[in-house]
Amino acid sequence: MDWHVIQANLPLLLRGLGTSLQLAAVAVLLSFPLGCLLAIGRLSRRAWLSLTCGGFVNLMRSNPLVLVLFWFYFLVPIITGRAVSDLGSIVIAFVIFFSVYFAEIVRSGIQSVGSRQVQAGLSTGLTYPQTMRHIVMPQAIRAMLPALTTQCIVVFQGTTVAYIVGYDELLHTASMAAERTGRPVELYVAVAVMYFLVCTAGSLLARNLERKS
């Protein structure tokens, strides 16, 4: 065991961690709104809309992230007819994949509020959007927060999948360093500790939110 190799590669690993966190942040920020739209579509009374959204959610949920990533990695250049950057394909795949998980969380959050609240809101003279905005959503978001936080951790853990297409996030950075230095044991232990610390901090936050709500 030679722990100096970690010290020597620490700046590199921290940069990788930064990339992973940014990738996760972009994926969350883009897939959450898309997930909200999917959830609202799924709860719609228009059958064609709710069936389309439901079908899309179930189709995506039955496939692994790796496969979805391969699909977009391969398809996006064919459809657009020109080369797309690695990062572009990765972000598109992540956003579409994770949006369906956010959609399920938002849907169950909205459903947890209950139809009587909606009826009460409407009977006081609020319009439907007003009821959603002032009565349903404030309660739904509070109910969803722990699950949303947990999902953010899942997205962060999911960024490791970008390793497979050679994108320089934390795991790929570590594997390159492991190859270069011939010290896989120390470097993989180091990245495991880094992922563990970030994810533990996240799950402590989720538990705190759960206690408060």
Add this chain to the structure above:
Amino acid sequence: MNYQFNWAMLITEPYFGWIADGVLTTLHLALIAWCIAFVLGVAVGSCRVSGSAVLRLFGGAYVELFRNIPLLVQLFLWLYVAPQLLPADTRLWWNRLDSVPYWTAVIGISFYTSSRIAEQIRAAMNAIPQGQFRAALSTGLTPVQMYRHVILPYAIRIMLPAITSEFLTVFKNTALALTIGVLEITATTRKIEAWSFKGIEAYTVASLTYLATTVAVIGVMTWLERRLYIPGLIRRGG
């Protein structure tokens, strides 16, 4: 979009044989890993709800450790780091095995999944009203009898939907085994794409495999849930 479809290619050799192997590998990898994970998960989950503080602490640490490291990183740890901890002759025996990546994937996925199953066991146990435990003991049942005849029949029914979705997660997680060189269905279709440049056909096979298995598993589990249903026990969704 300029793409020439060739679906017939999929049933010609060597592709057809590859696909069959890939589907089978995915299925038995998922089944073996899930069975091990279930046994480990029940053991750790029982630790988490036990009366002993030491066991609870161990259960908690186990769950946090395996849940907070991404599965892909865990696979690398099992592949590169864990063998270094073995005694020299055992390590030699392990490295000489034909299918080291396959068994590494089995071990990695099992431990990762067991921490999630342990959490579901705990949640199911906590969902059973305390009165049930006391009532069972006060009728003169021993603790073992209490679990066997009163608690477990409840807990299994409460857990069934979560266990179903956990199995589907394991099944999807087997795709990550391609990083350590296991030729399951996703790796196979990628190989087909690399050989033939027919990515759409190849990936469709993989997607349909996952979709068909998901539909089949949900079908069987819904049937099972209905068979085991006790009126008034669980509020059914939908």
